[in-house]
Amino acid sequence: MIKYPFLKEKATIGVTAPSSGVPKELHTILKDACNQMESKGFHVTCGDTVWTQGKAKSAPAKVRAEEFNQMMQNPDIDIIIPPWGGELLIETLEHIDFNQIQNKWILGYSDVSLLLLAITLQTGIATAHGTNLVNLRGEYSDETTAMWQSVLSTKKGESILQRSSEKFQKEWQFGNPTPHIFHLTEATEWKTTSNQRVTFQGRLLGGCIDTVHHLVGTPFGNVESFRKNYLNENESIIWFFENCELTTTDLRRSLVQMKLAGWFDHCSGILFGRSEANTTVDGYTAEDIYQELENDLGVPIIYDIDCGHQPPQITLINGAYAEVETHDNKGSVLQYFYE
Known part of the structure; x- marks a missing residue:
């Protein structure tokens, strides 16, 4: 539990x-x-x-x-x-x-x-x-950032809904401070590989893929043990990732490593945050990776969500049960604090 x-x-x-x-x-x-x-x-x-x-x-x-x-x-x-x-x-x-x-x-x-x-x-x-x-x-x-306090004040057994932001920050402007820190100038669009309405449910796990993929093969990254010890038998996992600095080939290698290690077994969907990394290599784009991953795993992919180094970001709880939905480039994450 x-x-x-x-x-x-x-x-x-x-x-x-x-x-x-x-x-x-x-x-x-x-x-x-x-x-x-x-x-x-x-x-x-x-x-x-x-x-x-x-x-x-x-x-x-x-x-x-x-x-x-x-x-x-x-x-x-x-x-x-x-x-x-x-x-x-x-x-x-x-x-x-x-x-x-x-x-x-x-x-x-x-x-x-x-x-x-x-x-x-x-x-x-x-x-x-x-x-x-x-x-x-x-x-x-x-409004998106401010939800952190409400999310962390949610009681066991209750739920909390967060929606996609209206705008996001494309780049930091340290020499131009604002009362709310961020410069939210770009329209937020949650995207899917299918360009269709997408919904899926499961337990959230994830983080910055630059660093968390290094848990693979260590005692601290045993996803199968986590499933057996803390989840119900038939529960699936929703993975969420943000990319800070990886090129597209770096990102693909990391995802393949996770797949080979079994991290994506019992996966119901994957979320990718916006990133100013994802540097294209020989015409190989992040969108290519998302499509390949969907084909490999047979699960839906939502990308450019509010997560990571292009704020604002919603507060995602490792271990919470979530229902994720996106359509018309808008999205929501409803998290249940179920044992």
Whole structure:
């Protein structure tokens, strides 16, 4: 059975950096995010790792893991939200105390999604793929991003509906700050390989494909064991992926690796987030990959959804039961917090 944390009012947020910390010249944006959270009634506790960054990590792997372990086991901390992602979270996995993971939310994306997926697969505790902390520093949030709090405040047995955004951000404009952080200029369109109305149901699992595919073949990526231990016998899986930096051939290799490892057994559909990566190689496009994957697996594919490095993004819960629907380039995800 899946276990769901619950975000209470005036919760204490633990901020730790299991991947990248925030370099000194950007400390202001982290402080702004913490201040915004406190203005909304949260309490914020920052660990030492969030303030340091060097050699592509916030601190040595054992230091990062120990700070995370301490926050996870601290009863005064209700939710853990790293400042952002990074590159080398995978170094920490062997030092994470999975036997002491508590029923509290962890929220993030990018490299942090590696930890999220590993925890859900190992423990059956739901984790939240969505906004990071520094992107909550705005005076207000767009409707899609703001849903993170409602999603994490959903009670066990209840459901919550999220719809596709109206517009998304094509590129970051750091020199042109806005009160809501993002520059939402492009019309959002959820697309399908069939160009038809698509619906499917199943348990959500996923993350940033750049990093999560490295769980294949490790003790932290046993999807079949997760199915046997935490899901009902006939339940299927909906995979969701966001691509940060992979070319199309990189992406295809990663997906084939997952298929050969059995990750797509009992799969009912796959969601792909928007990406400014997906660099075409020799005329080989992301759309080619999606069509090939649909042909390989016989399951529907929805792409360019609100997930990943072109915000805003909906909050997807690893382990939750979901009904996904898209038609006329609009989409919805209805998540049920079923055990």
